[in-house]
Amino acid sequence: MFSRRIFRPLLAMAFASALVGSAGVFSSAAQAQNQPIAPDTMAARVQGCTACHGVHGEGTDNDYFPRLAGKPADYLYNQLQNFREGRRKYPPMNYLVTYLSDDYLHQIATYFSNQRPPYPAPAKSNVSSTTLARGQQIVLNGDASKNIPACAACHGKGLTGMQPAIPGLVGLHSDYISAQVGAWKSGTRHAKAPDCMQQIASRLTDDDVTAVAAWLSTQQAPANPVPAPAGSLKMPLKCGSEPQ
Numbered sequence: 001m002f003s004r005r006i007f008r009p010l011l012a013m014a015f016a017s018a019l020v021g022s023a024g025v026f027s028s029a030a031q032a033q034n035q036p037i038a039p040d041t042m043a044a045r046v047q048g049c050t051a052c053h054g055v056h057g058e059g060t061d062n063d064y065f066p067r068l069a070g071k072p073a074d075y076l077y078n079q080l081q082n083f084r085e086g087r088r089k090y091p092p093m094n095y096l097v098t099y100l101s102d103d104y105l106h107q108i109a110t111y112f113s114n115q116r117p118p119y120p121a122p123a124k125s126n127v128s129s130t131t132l133a134r135g136q137q138i139v140l141n142g143d144a145s146k147n148i149p150a151c152a153a154c155h156g157k158g159l160t161g162m163q164p165a166i167p168g169l170v171g172l173h174s175d176y177i178s179a180q181v182g183a184w185k186s187g188t189r190h191a192k193a194p195d196c197m198q199q200i201a202s203r204l205t206d207d208d209v210t211a212v213a214a215w216l217s218t219q220q221a222p223a224n225p226v227p228a229p230a231g232s233l234k235m236p237l238k239c240g241s242e243p244q
């Protein structure tokens with residue numbers, strides 16, 4: 001697990017900095033020296049991202065590299081800012097966005113948000129059917145006895161998120177989902193206050209996290225996988241990143 005989670009990302013990072021350096025984010029240096037550079041399209045600029053996130057932001061088969069495509073632009077923008085300002089920690093990501101302006105981050109976010117690559121086939125889970133049933137229950141109905149709202153209340157029935165800043169939960173690997181919920185529980189991931197996901201994560205046991213992550217990763221994306229319109233879902237908690 002160690003080599004897969006830590007080493008592979010670093011290897012991809014080496015590719016990424018080569019790409020970013022030659023054709024991408026930092027191409028103005030080459031321009032200044034009058035060197036031939038690749039055409040300055042958005043697709044060329046984000047080449048450094050594709051080693052880990054896929055050419056169209058579809059994600060890769062690495063359990064830890066998330067899909068970006070189709071998530072609401074403001075959600076992606078918030079995350080790029082979070083990495084730049086240390087509210088999320090993953091060194092290759094923190095490094096890549098350190099010197100990028102808000103405007104540039106917004107353009108990148110919009111680009112990936114508009115991509116529509118197909119979703120991966122749903123995962124075959126190796127957890128028990130009882131665990132999957134518990135996961136389904138929490139995602140669709142919550143658990144009132146523990147004050148856990150249904151995930152679908154904010155992430156949508158089709159789990160494709162809501163504009164402007166709630167992400168879809170389909171097409172993500174179960175290891176990625178449990179790592180993110182775990183990061184909120186342990187305080188290494190933060191969103192704008194009130195941080196509703198931090199409150200929700202703190203009410204989930206480790207077994208609950210395994211169950212929701214496993215069930216979510218087995219779900220098929222709906223035929224029209226676009227985020228629900230802004231304000232179309234009545235959110236059970238206030239979230240600082242999703243103004244209502």
Ligand code: HEC
Binds near residue numbers: 050079089090092093
């Ligand atoms: C070395 C691999 C790697 C490279 C290169 C990389 N990323 Fe990431 N990215 C990740 C990983 C891993 C995460 C999840 C990190 C975490 O929070 O634990 C992530 C998270 C993200 C997120 C948040 C996704 C979400 O759903 O919350 C965005 C947005 C993002 N990356 C955009 C980019 C952009 C834009 C680039 C290029 C400038 C880029 N990434 C380059 C590995 C990479």
Ligand code: HEC
Binds near residue numbers: 148
């Ligand atoms: C009250 C609304 C609300 C509810 C209920 C909710 N979420 Fe969220 N969720 C959010 C918001 C807002 C974000 C974006 C936070 C940010 O900007 O980082 C988010 C982000 C996430 C992410 C990060 C996705 C990524 O690509 O990194 C995961 C995973 C997640 N939620 C899982 C869950 C699960 C599992 C449940 C149910 C137990 C749940 N959420 C219930 C509002 C909600």
